[in-house]
Structures are given as C-alpha cells and as structure tokens.
C-alpha cells in the first residue's frame with residue numbers, strides 16, 4: 001500500500017457521517033487535496049487536535065477508496081484568519097503544487113494581492129469585469145474575475161475575496 005508523507009496546512013474541516021471527518025489540505029508536495037480521516041471525531045481528540053484549520057502539520061495518507069489520512073503531527077500554525085483559509089480551500093486548484101504560495105503561507109506575510117499574483121491573477125493589472133474600473137476591490141472566487149465594490153455587492157460574502165483592505 002502506497003503511503004505518502006508531506007507537510008500540510010489544514011484549510012478546512014467538515015464533519016461527514018457520524019464519525020468521519022473530511023478535510024481540505026494545502027500540501028507542500030501535492031498542492032490542494034481533500035482527505036478523509038476515519039472516525040476522526042472518535043479516536044481523535046488526539047488526531048483531530050492536529051487537524052484544526054490553520055494548523056501546519058506533517059501528515060501521512062494513503063490512497064485507497066479515496067484519500068485517507070492516517071496520521072498528523074502538528075508542528076506550527078499559520079497566521080491566517082479562518083475566512084481566508086476557507087477562501088483558499090475554494091480557490092486553489094486540486095493536486096497542483098504551488099511552491100511559491102507554500103513559501104508565502106509558511107514563511108511570509110500573507111496577503112491576497114500576493115497570493116492572487118502567485119496563482120496567476122495579478123490584482124495590479126486587474127479591472128472590474130463588469131465596468132472596467134481599474135482598481136477592483138474584490139476577487140470573485142468561482143468566476144475567477146475581479147469586481148469593483150458596486151459590482152461585487154450582490155455576490156455572496158463567502159464567494160468573494162476582499163483585496164483592497166491592505167492596499
């Protein structure tokens with residue numbers, strides 16, 4: 001049975017069924033992956049405490065019947081708000097390593113401007129997809145487009161990333 005080891009940032013956890021947990025992780029080696037932890041809420045107090053969103057952990061997983069976490073060891077925390085971790089879990093492509101983003105999240109000062117440019121959407125060059133405004137304030141995650149304040153106002157809050165807060 002093939003077993004994989006990598007450093008990972010826990011982006012999101014969702015309960016699944018009665019006892020299992022489902023996690024979205026940004027890993028150093030494989031990029032974003034989704035993984036299950038069997039009975040994580042039962043056995044775990046131990047494992048689960050290493051799988052809280054924002055945790056930087058060394059994880060082991062196997063690929064049978066989907067990706068299953070078999071171990072996690074917390075090493076640190078990243079300085080990101082829960083909302084930012086959730087936005088990342090929606091934004092990142094599956095199973096695509098992003099070394100520059102990994103470096104930023106683990107060693108740099110997080111910003112959405114920097115993150116979006118690493119992923120190929122440079123806010124400096126962006127304009128509102130509706131009106132062409134040259135200083136858009138939001139990035140719409142599922143549309144992968146920038147919008148000004150006015151044209152982002154109808155979007156659900158968790159669908160957009162605010163990018164002007166730190167300008």
Ligand SMILES: [Zn+2]
Nearest residue numbers: 128131148151
């Ligand atoms: Zn606009």
